[in-house]
Amino acid sequence: MKPKEITIYDLALKLNLSPATVSRGLKDHPAIKKTTKKKIFDLAKELGYRSNNFASNLRRQRTNTLGIIVPRLNSHFMSTAIAGIESVVNKEGYNLIISQSQESAIKEAANAATMFNNRVDGLLVSLAYDTKTIEHFEPFFKKHIPLLFFDRVIEHENCTKIFIDNRKAAYDATLHLIEQGCKRIAHITAMQKRNVYVDRMRGYQEALQDGGLEYDDDLVIINNLSQEAGAAAAETLLEMDELPDGIFVANDNCAIGCMQTLMEAGVNIPGDVAFVGFNNDPVSTVIQPNLTTINYPGYQMGELAAQNLINHLNGTATIEMTNSIIMRSDLIVRASSKRLPE
Amino acid sequence: MKPKEITIYDLALKLNLSPATVSRGLKDHPAIKKTTKKKIFDLAKELGYRSNNFASNLRRQRTNTLGIIVPRLNSHFMSTAIAGIESVVNKEGYNLIISQSQESAIKEAANAATMFNNRVDGLLVSLAYDTKTIEHFEPFFKKHIPLLFFDRVIEHENCTKIFIDNRKAAYDATLHLIEQGCKRIAHITAMQKRNVYVDRMRGYQEALQDGGLEYDDDLVIINNLSQEAGAAAAETLLEMDELPDGIFVANDNCAIGCMQTLMEAGVNIPGDVAFVGFNNDPVSTVIQPNLTTINYPGYQMGELAAQNLINHLNGTATIEMTNSIIMRSDLIVRASSKRLPE
DNA sequence: GTGAAAGCGCTAACAT
DNA sequence: ATGTTAGCGCTTTCAC
Numbered sequence: 256m257k258p259k260e261i262t263i264y265d266l267a268l269k270l271n272l273s274p275a276t277v278s279r280g281l282k283d284h285p286a287i288k289k290t291t292k293k294k295i296f297d298l299a300k301e302l303g304y305r306s307n308n309f310a311s312n313l314r315r316q317r318t319n320t321l322g323i324i325v326p327r328l329n330s331h332f333m334s335t336a337i338a339g340i341e342s343v344v345n346k347e348g349y350n351l352i353i354s355q356s357q358e359s360a361i362k363e364a365a366n367a368a369t370m371f372n373n374r375v376d377g378l379l380v381s382l383a384y385d386t387k388t389i390e391h392f393e394p395f396f397k398k399h400i401p402l403l404f405f406d407r408v409i410e411h412e413n414c415t416k417i418f419i420d421n422r423k424a425a426y427d428a429t430l431h432l433i434e435q436g437c438k439r440i441a442h443i444t445a446m447q448k449r450n451v452y453v454d455r456m457r458g459y460q461e462a463l464q465d466g467g468l469e470y471d472d473d474l475v476i477i478n479n480l481s482q483e484a485g486a487a488a489a490e491t492l493l494e495m496d497e498l499p500d501g502i503f504v505a506n507d508n509c510a511i512g513c514m515q516t517l518m519e520a521g522v523n524i525p526g527d528v529a530f531v532g533f534n535n536d537p538v539s540t541v542i543q544p545n546l547t548t549i550n551y552p553g554y555q556m557g558e559l560a561a562q563n564l565i566n567h568l569n570g571t572a573t574i575e576m577t578n579s580i581i582m583r584s585d586l587i588v589r590a591s592s593k594r595l596p597e
Numbered sequence: 598m599k600p601k602e603i604t605i606y607d608l609a610l611k612l613n614l615s616p617a618t619v620s621r622g623l624k625d626h627p628a629i630k631k632t633t634k635k636k637i638f639d640l641a642k643e644l645g646y647r648s649n650n651f652a653s654n655l656r657r658q659r660t661n662t663l664g665i666i667v668p669r670l671n672s673h674f675m676s677t678a679i680a681g682i683e684s685v686v687n688k689e690g691y692n693l694i695i696s697q698s699q700e701s702a703i704k705e706a707a708n709a710a711t712m713f714n715n716r717v718d719g720l721l722v723s724l725a726y727d728t729k730t731i732e733h734f735e736p737f738f739k740k741h742i743p744l745l746f747f748d749r750v751i752e753h754e755n756c757t758k759i760f761i762d763n764r765k766a767a768y769d770a771t772l773h774l775i776e777q778g779c780k781r782i783a784h785i786t787a788m789q790k791r792n793v794y795v796d797r798m799r800g801y802q803e804a805l806q807d808g809g810l811e812y813d814d815d816l817v818i819i820n821n822l823s824q825e826a827g828a829a830a831a832e833t834l835l836e837m838d839e840l841p842d843g844i845f846v847a848n849d850n851c852a853i854g855c856m857q858t859l860m861e862a863g864v865n866i867p868g869d870v871a872f873v874g875f876n877n878d879p880v881s882t883v884i885q886p887n888l889t890t891i892n893y894p895g896y897q898m899g900e901l902a903a904q905n906l907i908n909h910l911n912g913t914a915t916i917e918m919t920n921s922i923i924m925r926s927d928l929i930v931r932a933s934s935k936r937l938p939e
Numbered sequence: 940g941t942g943a944a945a946g947c948g949c950t951a952a953c954a955t
Numbered sequence: 956a957t958g959t960t961a962g963c964g965c966t967t968t969c970a971c
Binding site: 602604605606616617620621624648649651652653654655656657 | 963964965967
């Protein structure tokens with residue numbers, strides 16, 4: 256039934272060459288004559304030869320495969336970042352195995368173990384929401400398998416991290432609201448478990464301080480940052496004695512849920528409440544008024560992360576010395592926060 | 598530098614056993630004494646042994662890996678479908694290698710070759726926009742490696758396809774516009790290269806016919822269905838002598854670009870022009886008025902596709918006999934198309 | 940119940 | 956420019 260697999264030995268035999276030459280020819284080794292190569296390729300094609308990666312991996316002791324673990328695949332930011340990663344990985348001839356932690360530390364650990372047993376050459380990780388320690392990555396450190404965190408990162412001596420300056424972005428966002436005349440600025444964010452949320456909170460607080468405003472615990476709402484949670488947050492706000500006049504939300508989806516509910520309740524945006532989100536998600540230009548937000552290079556972050564890891568693996572560059580790569584992010588001012596004439 | 602990998606030989610040596618016994622013990626082979634097994638496991642753990650999948654795969658001629666090729670990773674639908682696939686694949690103990698064709702047939706062929714060389718046990722494919730033939734999958738058919746298409750499918754005797762009834766969905770969408778009193782209904786779609794667009798066009802045409810309306814070539818706009826293309830389509834429409842009074846767009850993003858531009862030009866939606874999109878993308882509930890659209894089970898489609906393939910591989914079920922699985926889709930009526938009192 | 944031995948298909952150091 | 960050779964780590968048939 257199953258036609259037998261063709262190997263380099265079959266090719267070698269038929270061409271009166273050694274397997275070594277065939278192997279080299281197939282790899283486009285410079286030391287092989289053009290004509291020989293051509294003969295090899297032609298026969299390979301004719302017989303339907305395909306290289307056996309397992310044999311090759313076994314022999315070379317590397318797998319040419321990178322692993323990636325993300326909280327979820329189906330968010331705009333993540334799928335964009337992964338697209339960037341894939342484009343580089345594919346170009347460089349590596350494979351990619353992907354898994355999602357579903358924001359659970361336990362699943363993240365299980366995924367890490369799978370990646371480890373599959374002997375990935377390197378691992379790209381964006382941490383799950385509730386991951387506290389990273390001891391589940393210890394086996395990688397022990398074996399000197401490079402691990403690179405992106406976006407949701409954690410400090411570790413062995414790892415490079417790629418992310419944006421969340422503190423500064425949040426600072427800019429909040430300061431912008433202050434400049435637009437807001438005096439009572441709320442912040443909607445997630446539990447302070449990950450760098451991204453901690454840093455955004457810090458930036459928010461620092462901007463308040465520098466802008467001469469009091470930080471007020473009551474103006475901070477913690478939720479899961481979903482669109483629905485944003486709507487719920489709006490209800491909470493509406494029950495306050497006094498609405499905030501500006502809100503900095505740690506992601507666009509949640510901001511939009513909140514805006515919609517407020518607007519339905521008759522609140523004017525940005526007149527009564529000005530909004531700034533985070534991520535520059537496509538929805539931010541669909542909502543009316545368009546949402547001011549922090550633009551955040553997902554695709555490029557993915558590319559950069561993958562390229563760094565691969566350069567390190569290929570010996571072209573090393574990430575041993577690189578601790579952090581901080582990418583640029585920008586405040587994009589749109590109608591949701593514009594309260595002053597330009 | 599690198600601590601050496603522990604192999605079954607290391608274990609065998611230390612335990613005064615043969616590698617064969619260790620291999621059997623690790624695999625829980627019945628012929629091995631309980632106590633021996635325990636000794637093996639304990640030492641394996643102690644030394645941090647991990648089985649080498651490549652050697653094992655090489656020997657066993659099987660990989661426990663599925664491949665997946667999609668047009669792009671960063672669309673809402675695709676990332677959702679992939680999330681569904683991943684959840685099943687992970688649960689079943691398979692690995693997943695992912696690549697994107699970037700809508701190019703050439704890249705798709707290259708990706709297919711990579712998957713083939715990686716000896717995936719099965720392949721899940723959603724076709725690139727400009728793929729015409731599927732001869733690049735021939736090697737899989739020849740080797741009886743199961744191939745399953747989802748969403749963007751093509752007819753082939755050896756493959757199962759999972760998709761929705763695009764014709765019917767489009768028919769319903771268009772008929773809905775007719776029921777809302779539209780007389781001049783435009784259709785914005787992509788070039789007629791893929792089943793999804795061909796079928797949606799057919800449904801559109803059939804609904805026109807059944808609704809007693811003339812099909813008019815001039816009311817069909819072909820573009821790449823991006824949001825920008827939608828905006829451009831709006832410009833085209835605005836230059837017509839008479840605007841259409843209803844538009845069925847083959848995806849939500851494009852619909853939204855078109856709506857925004859029309860509204861900026863003072864067109865009332867749905868009063869002057871009613872809109873129906875396709876996909877139920879998150880933006881469809883953000884745009885004002887909310888977009889009527891076709892809801893379309895991405896996550897479940899992914900799960901179903903992966904489960905089918907794996908059941909086939911495990912021998913639990915066979916897909917040989919299954920030609921097509923058609924999933925349910927629904928018209929979700931929202932404000933963008935409501936012209937009649939309820 | 941355990942061992943010996945023969946590969947799976949490829950690569951790379953070392954020849955020539 | 957090409958060949959020889961010795962494995963990579965595992966599984967499995969056949970012995971004992």
